[in-house]
Amino acid sequence: MKIMIGYPALQGKGSPMLTQNRQFQWMSIGSYIYPLVMASAATVLSKKGHDVIWYDGIAEQLPSSHFFKEVDSVRPDLLVIETKTPVVKLHWTIIDHIKEIDPAIKVVLLGDHVTALPEESLERSKVDFVLTGGDYDFSLMAMVDALSGLRAMPPGIYYRKADDIENTGRFRLSGDLDALPFIDRQLTKAHLYFEKWKKRQPFRYTMAGRDCQWGKCSFCSWTTLYPRFRVRSVDSLLDEIEMLVQDFGVREIFDDTGNFPAGSWLRKFCNGMIERGLNEQVLFSCNMRFDFLVKEPGLLDLMKKAGFRKMKSGLESANQATLDRIRKNILVEHITEGCRLASEAGLDIQLTVMVGYPWETRSDAERTLDLARDLMAKGHAEMLQSTVVVPYPGTPLFKEAIENNWIRFSPVDSWERYDMTEPVLKTPDMSPEEVMRLCSDIYKSFITPRFVLRQLTNIRSLEDLDYVMRGAKAVLGHIFDFARIRS
Ligand code: SF4
Incomplete structure (x- = not known):
């Protein structure tokens, strides 16, 4: 079967942070995050003998029209598209256009939005199948086998039958991750993907x-x-690295x-990196x-020795009541203490703060930003990014928002407004503009003379210099993104 895995370029407000990202944003300066599970799906299908075409018009920065030309020329039997809430309407339009090019092309839509609302896309577009759940590799393989007449459709598939929408029941996450082959990084053009903060090349992604x-x-x-949650064996990840x-x-x-696995798994991983000498060759x-x-003294030193460089972590709020309410199950003092210990062990911490909770006042939000700035000022965090809380369909927060009438506009007709260019949720004493201003001001506030001096004194090589320059560009990009939103 000829199968195209497609990320068509999208006409919007920048480069869409679509896959792998647990929150969506349009960015002016792109990090192109590798769609690991889709890449795994492409690999599995290819190894089974299918003709797989990997098309990422976003990472390749192609014009949106290029995708239709490519589909017209390739004429795949199956086209697979991953979507998220803010762009699902754009994908419906693209799918309908594909069906005009060739109605015989079967289109599959997958991702968290359609897992939450599978029937919606079948009702509002000409998509043929909605695949629910996150095991795209196992599910697509089973679905392709079913389309080839080799087995029954797996659980979690929604499709049309005459005028009705049928499904094969709730998806299951039962595949053995260790049974998957290593991702074919040539087929899936892994060289296209990177994060702005990378220090060394070649840079690649894994998923434990x-x-x-x-x-x-x-x-x-x-x-x-x-x-x-399922995890690969330590040896499987070490072998891949x-x-x-x-x-x-x-x-x-x-x-x-x-979240990278913790506990004895992590200790075994660190020891394996050291025993195999990988800690000398790769930053992790x-x-x-x-x-x-x-709670585990000595672990951070072991991680540093094992080659760990940077850890991204959430500082969703400095208010314990909010952390409890969003079920983060963590204490504020553990976040701050963790930042201190990790930075003292020589690891870089990148924190993500969130503003715009429907129960948080301006002073609550400012407390979070003040704590984040303080951690930056003390050198306990190396970089900050700020986001606005978005209640994506399928999450408990979305359900809570509907029940409490927290959403500022018609919840289900306005998916494009869930793109973080404005708050989705009402806040007690802040206007939408104030929420966005708080979000953007964080980027300006931590660029103090002390911060700049620390960055400059950390430069030891041309790679370090390049890293600092890219970091500065990224921060300016964020400021520009929010300024652009507000103008
Ligand atoms: S800690 Fe919370 S926000 Fe982070 S990946 Fe886990 S569930 Fe998601």
Whole structure:
């Protein structure tokens, strides 16, 4: 079967942070995050003998018209598109246009939005199948087998039958992650993808688990895709890193698991990196919570020795009541203590703060921003990014927002407004403009003479200089993004 995995360029307000990202934003300066699970799906299908075409018009910065020309020329049997709430309407239009080009092309839509609302896309576009759940590789493989007459349709598929919408029941996350082949990074053009903060080239992504062992935060869109956590074996990830280093000369890796696994798994991973000498060859970064780090003395030093460089973590609020309410299950003091300990161990901390909770006042939000600035000023965090709380369909926060009438506009007719260019949720004593201003001011506030001096004194090589220059460009890009939104 000829199968195209497609990320068509989207006409919007910048470069869409679509895949892998647990929140959506349009960015003026792109990081192009590698769609790891889709890349795994492409790999599995290709290994099964299918003709797989990887098309990413976003990462390749192609004009949107290019996608239609490509589809017209390739004429795939199956076209697979990953979507998110703010762009689902754009994808419906694209799908309908594909059907005008060739009605025989079967189109599959997947992602957290359609997992939450599978029937909607079948009702409002000409899409043929909606695949729910986050195991795109296992599910697509089973679905393609079913379309080839080799088995029955797997659970979690929505489709049309005459004038009705049928489904095969609730999706299951039962695939063994260790049974998957390593991602074919040539087929899926892994060289296109990077994060703005990368220090070394070649830079590649891995994924240790799906997706987060805490997995309960009420706002997190990926809990919709992965209601239960699974992790690869330590040896499987170490073997993949070794392969990336030996076969592709990779010198920096970001693991995009929602939260990198903790506990004995992490210790075993660190020891494996050291025993295999990978710590000398590759810098390793990941998403991570800090609460368990605070409780395990010596672990941060081991991580540093194992090659860990940067950890991205959430400072969703400095208000304990909010952390409890969003089910983050963490103490504010564990976040601040974790930042201190990690930075003292020589790790870089990138914090994401969130503003615009429907129960937080201006002074609550300012307390969060003040704490973030304080951590930056003390050198306990290296970079900050700010986001506005968005209640994506499928999350407990979305349900709560509907029940409490917190959404500022018609909730289900306005998906394009969930794109973080404005608050979706009402706030008690702030206008939408104030929420956006708070979000953008954080980028200006931490650029103090002390911060600039610290960045300059950290420059030890041309790679460091390049890193600082790109960081400055990224911060200016964020300021520009929010200024553009407000103008
Ligand atoms: S800690 Fe919360 S926000 Fe982060 S990946 Fe896990 S569930 Fe999502």
